[in-house]
Amino acid sequence: MNPGSTPRPWLALTVGLLLLGGAYGWSLWRTAAAARDILADGAVVIRLAHFMLEPQARAAFAATLREFEQVRLAESLPVVVRTIEVPERTLAPWLRTQLVGGTAPEIIMLRNANSRVLNDQMVARYLVPLSLHLQQPNPRNASTPLADTPWQQTFYDGLELSGINFRLNEHYAVPLSAISNRLLINHSLLREILAHPAQAALRAELPTDGLPRTYDQFMRVCAATVAFSAATGRPIFPLAGSSTNTLNLIGEFFSSQTQGFIEDFAWSPTFRVYEGTGALLRDMAAGRRHLTDYPAIVSGYQLLRDVGRYFQPGFLQHGREDAQFLFGQERALMVSVTSTEAGAFTAAIGGRFEIGVIAVPAPERDHPVYGEFVLGRQTEANASSDTLLSLVSFTSAVAQEAALDLVHYLTSVAGNTRFAAVAELVPSVLTAETPEPARPFVPRVEGFPPSYDPTFNLGPARDDFFRLAHLLFDPRVPLEEFIDAYEARIAAMLPRHWRNLDRQETDNQRQLDLMLNVAWHEELTTAAPAATERTGLLLDVIERLRLNQELRRAPSP
Amino acid sequence: MSPPVTSRPALDRLPRRGIGRFAAGLVGVILIAAPAAADLAAGWRELKALSPRAAAEHFNVVLRADPDDRAAAYGLALATLHQAPVTAARVRQARDRFHALTAAPADDTHALAARFQLGRIAELYAELVPGEDAAAYYRALHHLAPTSFHGQYAWLRLAAIELTPWSNAADELLPRLRERAAAAETALSDPRLQRNFARLVAFLAHPHPEGEPLALVAAVAGTALAYGRWDIQEEMLALVVRLAERAGDAELLDATIATYVDRFPRGPRRTVVELRRPAEGTP
Numbered sequence: 001m002n003p004g005s006t007p008r009p010w011l012a013l014t015v016g017l018l019l020l021g022g023a024y025g026w027s028l029w030r031t032a033a034a035a036r037d038i039l040a041d042g043a044v045v046i047r048l049a050h051f052m053l054e055p056q057a058r059a060a061f062a063a064t065l066r067e068f069e070q071v072r073l074a075e076s077l078p079v080v081v082r083t084i085e086v087p088e089r090t091l092a093p094w095l096r097t098q099l100v101g102g103t104a105p106e107i108i109m110l111r112n113a114n115s116r117v118l119n120d121q122m123v124a125r126y127l128v129p130l131s132l133h134l135q136q137p138n139p140r141n142a143s144t145p146l147a148d149t150p151w152q153q154t155f156y157d158g159l160e161l162s163g164i165n166f167r168l169n170e171h172y173a174v175p176l177s178a179i180s181n182r183l184l185i186n187h188s189l190l191r192e193i194l195a196h197p198a199q200a201a202l203r204a205e206l207p208t209d210g211l212p213r214t215y216d217q218f219m220r221v222c223a224a225t226v227a228f229s230a231a232t233g234r235p236i237f238p239l240a241g242s243s244t245n246t247l248n249l250i251g252e253f254f255s256s257q258t259q260g261f262i263e264d265f266a267w268s269p270t271f272r273v274y275e276g277t278g279a280l281l282r283d284m285a286a287g288r289r290h291l292t293d294y295p296a297i298v299s300g301y302q303l304l305r306d307v308g309r310y311f312q313p314g315f316l317q318h319g320r321e322d323a324q325f326l327f328g329q330e331r332a333l334m335v336s337v338t339s340t341e342a343g344a345f346t347a348a349i350g351g352r353f354e355i356g357v358i359a360v361p362a363p364e365r366d367h368p369v370y371g372e373f374v375l376g377r378q379t380e381a382n383a384s385s386d387t388l389l390s391l392v393s394f395t396s397a398v399a400q401e402a403a404l405d406l407v408h409y410l411t412s413v414a415g416n417t418r419f420a421a422v423a424e425l426v427p428s429v430l431t432a433e434t435p436e437p438a439r440p441f442v443p444r445v446e447g448f449p450p451s452y453d454p455t456f457n458l459g460p461a462r463d464d465f466f467r468l469a470h471l472l473f474d475p476r477v478p479l480e481e482f483i484d485a486y487e488a489r490i491a492a493m494l495p496r497h498w499r500n501l502d503r504q505e506t507d508n509q510r511q512l513d514l515m516l517n518v519a520w521h522e523e524l525t526t527a528a529p530a531a532t533e534r535t536g537l538l539l540d541v542i543e544r545l546r547l548n549q550e551l552r553r554a555p556s557p
Numbered sequence: 558m559s560p561p562v563t564s565r566p567a568l569d570r571l572p573r574r575g576i577g578r579f580a581a582g583l584v585g586v587i588l589i590a591a592p593a594a595a596d597l598a599a600g601w602r603e604l605k606a607l608s609p610r611a612a613a614e615h616f617n618v619v620l621r622a623d624p625d626d627r628a629a630a631y632g633l634a635l636a637t638l639h640q641a642p643v644t645a646a647r648v649r650q651a652r653d654r655f656h657a658l659t660a661a662p663a664d665d666t667h668a669l670a671a672r673f674q675l676g677r678i679a680e681l682y683a684e685l686v687p688g689e690d691a692a693a694y695y696r697a698l699h700h701l702a703p704t705s706f707h708g709q710y711a712w713l714r715l716a717a718i719e720l721t722p723w724s725n726a727a728d729e730l731l732p733r734l735r736e737r738a739a740a741a742e743t744a745l746s747d748p749r750l751q752r753n754f755a756r757l758v759a760f761l762a763h764p765h766p767e768g769e770p771l772a773l774v775a776a777v778a779g780t781a782l783a784y785g786r787w788d789i790q791e792e793m794l795a796l797v798v799r800l801a802e803r804a805g806d807a808e809l810l811d812a813t814i815a816t817y818v819d820r821f822p823r824g825p826r827r828t829v830v831e832l833r834r835p836a837e838g839t840p
Contacts, residue, residue, distance in 0.1 A: 125607040158823060262829055379828070394606065448828050510681050511607070514639045517670070518605045520706070521628075524666065536749035539710075543717075543753045547760050550721055 043078035044402045047105030049095070051088040052387065052423070054344045058085070060423035067418060068409045072402075079402050092117040099126045104392045106403035111386045113165045113172050123165055124511060127172040128391035131537050132530060133404065134159065134171055140405070140412035145431060154411070155428050156445055157381040162428075163388050168508060170541065174411050175385030177425040180339045180443035181248045181360055184346070185211060188353040189236070189330055190221065193228040211356045215370070218361040222310040225333045239307075240332030241315030242323040243466065249336040249360060250304050251453035252378065256362040257300035258451040259375040281456060282552070284487065285494040291487045292480055296373040297452075301472060301479055303363070303370055304454060308473040316469045324348070336360075339441035340386055343424050357440035378450050380443035385428060456490065460497050464489040498552050505545045512542045593622045600632045609636040627667040630658055634671065638678070645685040652678050652686060663701050672698040673707040676714060692718050703744065712744045713754055724761050734761060752793070759796045791817075795826045802833040810835065 050061065065081040072079045084105055086094050095117060098104035104126070110117060118126070134152035141147055146154045152171075155162065156178045163173035191210065194203045202220050203210075212218040222238035229236040241249075261280060283289040291297050312318070312326060326332040328349060337345050346355055362378070363370035389407050391400065409415040413432050420427035424437045434442055455461045464486065471482035516538040523531035600615035613636035619629035634654035637647060655678070658671035672694060679689030695711035695718070702708035716737050723730040738758060745751045794817040801810035810833060817830050824830070 121607070153823070375832075445823070446828075506681055510639070510643075513677055513681070514604065514607065514609070514635060517635055517674075518601060520670070521601055521632075532749075539749050539753060543713075543756065546717065547756065550724070550760070 043080045044398055045080050046403050046406055047082045047084055048107040049084040049086050049105045050109035051086055051091055053085055056343055057423045060419045063422050064415055064419045068406055106392055106395045106399050108390050110173055110388045110390055113163050120168055123172055124168055126393055128393045130171045132533055138408050138412055140408040144413045154430055161384040173388035173390040175428040176387040178428050178443050179383050179385045180380045180441050182357050182441055183334045184337055185334050185356040186353050187356040189333055193224050199224050211358050215361045215363040235331055237312040237332045238310035240323040240326040240335040241311035242318040242320045243316050244320040245323055245336050252360040253303050253307055253362050254300040254454045255450040257296050257373045259448050260296055261451040262449055284491055291483050299373055316466050339426050375448045377447040379447035381445040460493050461490050502549055505549055509542050509545050512538055593619045597629055609639040612636040631667040648682045648685045669702050669705050669707040709745050709747050709750050713750050717757055720761055791821050791824050795830055798830050798833055807835055
């Protein structure tokens, strides 16, 4: 070696240290990038995007989120929560852009975990699957009666429908408030109608608050409204309907007649009515039986015909705003609303008239005409909430932990009570208090699950139902004419629909296979119990999807 | 005579040379191994995010450094299979990559997983790569490694493939079902697979409720009831209730309904389950 040269080992060491330093610096930068949502004082920033723009909801978010910040501060885990208000009309493009661009907030609100706002691919890719969390108690319920209850079972509906993506068979969201359908009644106008001497008998029959409760009372109030309109010359319809808010209403009437068909779904792998795999549909598609062979179905459509004559003409071609306008202008006595839209609705009325609220008065078992097919009152726990909170998956671990904590808080007894109180909504969590204005909207959780609606719960059959509705609601057309025409459309559509479903389920199994492989790899490399649980969960979903496919091919039992 | 002067005494040089070599080695390890490990992890992260194209790039980096890295090779095969759009060429390429992985000792985890994937390709991509026999892959895999996760899952898939064509013919189905249910006791030790087998038996047996299928389902469901997942327990109890009613086993029906109501007072199927409670005085 040349005595004057620099010793090579030291050069190598220097280079090595430089590289190590570089790697360390790089990892620091990565960590900093991941934690860019941490403020100088150490507070984690969480962003929550929602579309509840009503003043009460805004105030509710402000109050509850500030409380959450205080709670975290007291725990020396400071957070700052920022809300992003997105009008519902622009939600879909905004959300997709944010997700694809990697700039989405940590928490997003959705109306439905199966909506077109996000397709299944985006849901699976960008949202955090919650099933494993839902099996554990909500830590923000500590020291409450729900302390040891799995998070999923703390919700009023057990999340049977809310927040679940049916095709991926996974929960991707939890509800902030419960949902129910109710009829709003212009109580001031009803008093005016009932004041007519001809309505003395009806007046005496109604409960002390003067609102109809039974099917017959409801129908007599509708008839009285028609008579009042004719007598006074004031154009008043008993019911304001639209393509968006009426299907729920008439669905509940129709479903009172089809409750016996729950047997049809009792053997689907998930017992769910909306899978389109009921024996009735399979028999119809195979031409083995016709809709007119089922007295309950005929009775259901007859019931709709009886109720349908009290809507404004052509109501299924009208939009929600048209129905709201008719009701707001006192040209309709009643309108159907969901619990979450009721607040905005009554605020728009501005106290110009008194509003009463009643449950949908579907016929009961003792009804002389329609009681034959009724098993009992229907549960409302089978409706999916439309205020769903989802976690975005690509955010930093620190932000995701805080975001999950916030969702836990918002759906804890304390947090949910607080939110519901200010927003005047029905809470989604058991034992959370319901504020006075929302009490008439508390959903019934007992009762029979709903069965077929008038479109047989088939999305693609809905348009045909709207197209043929004039036959259903025109009393001059024999009812069978509508039923036969509709059956022909459904029978023609079903094979194609099932092929699409089959293809979709195969695609989903492929995708879930990949997710199963990833879970298996994590199980292999980390041996974490959560990974084992996740593998089992995915396996359940894949095998259920497979059985769904088989069920559509099998004849009815 | 003093020794010739060198730059440093030999005793001094040795440790320094050792440090230098250690440092050089460390650098080498960092340069080669660290990026490879990082890329392997990144590849699986991308797969988790359902980004197979990006995942494939990471796995390729690993494989260029170490062509024998089996986790990367398996990841690359998966990434190839799941890249959009799904084409026959891509599926064939993935299939070939899985095939290449199977040339390993019987206890190689990735080889077993690859064998299972070949069965899945035959099942789920049949229209793109026809002529593959899923049952044959599953049969061979279970024979090769019957106690492994994939060996057991292959047994379950094989049962589903072989039993479902007979679901309408009780005479043919029931002996096969009995045989499979008896074999399941030893073939399936993984509870995740056991509960899915229970669901499969229930699904196949329900059009033929008399006697034996009820006993089969009740036995398998009983095993499934031991698992912690409340939704699985709830589903299994509902299955037994249904079958007990159809088979006319009033004692089992009564007991199972009572268990259901006790465990799941707010269960989603409670109303449906309670509908099956025999009326007072019914024999």
